[in-house]
Amino acid sequence: MHRPGAGTSAEHYAAATRGHWGVENRVHYILDVSMHEGASRVRKSPTILSILRSFALNILRFNKVNNVADALWRNAMNLNRVLVYGGI
Numbered sequence: 131m132h133r134p135g136a137g138t139s140a141e142h143y144a145a146a147t148r149g150h151w152g153v154e155n156r157v158h159y160i161l162d163v164s165m166h167e168g169a170s171r172v173r174k175s176p177t178i179l180s181i182l183r184s185f186a187l188n189i190l191r192f193n194k195v196n197n198v199a200d201a202l203w204r205n206a207m208n209l210n211r212v213l214v215y216g217g218i
Contacts, residue, residue: 160187164199192217 161167165183172179187198193215195201205212212218 157187160198164202189215189217 161183165187167180167183170176170179186202190198190201
């Protein structure tokens with residue numbers, strides 16, 4: 131139940147805004163810049179490829195990868211690196 135005045139402070143809204151931009155920076159930025167999701171020309175069932183990108187990002191995050199672009203490049207060059215990851 132919402133109480134009048136509860137959660138309406140500037141601090142509350144600032145925290146909500148920071149939380150939103152945290153998601154934007156951690157997920158959407160990586161998908162767009164490192165995985166070029168925005169430049170994808172897939173028009174038939176693009177959701178499937180989007181899910182695979184998210185799955186790959188989650189595996190990298192699970193394995194504490196900080197530089198996603200570097201990991202994508204190194205993994206593309208050597209499939210054995212991918213098979214070593216945990217969480218698959």
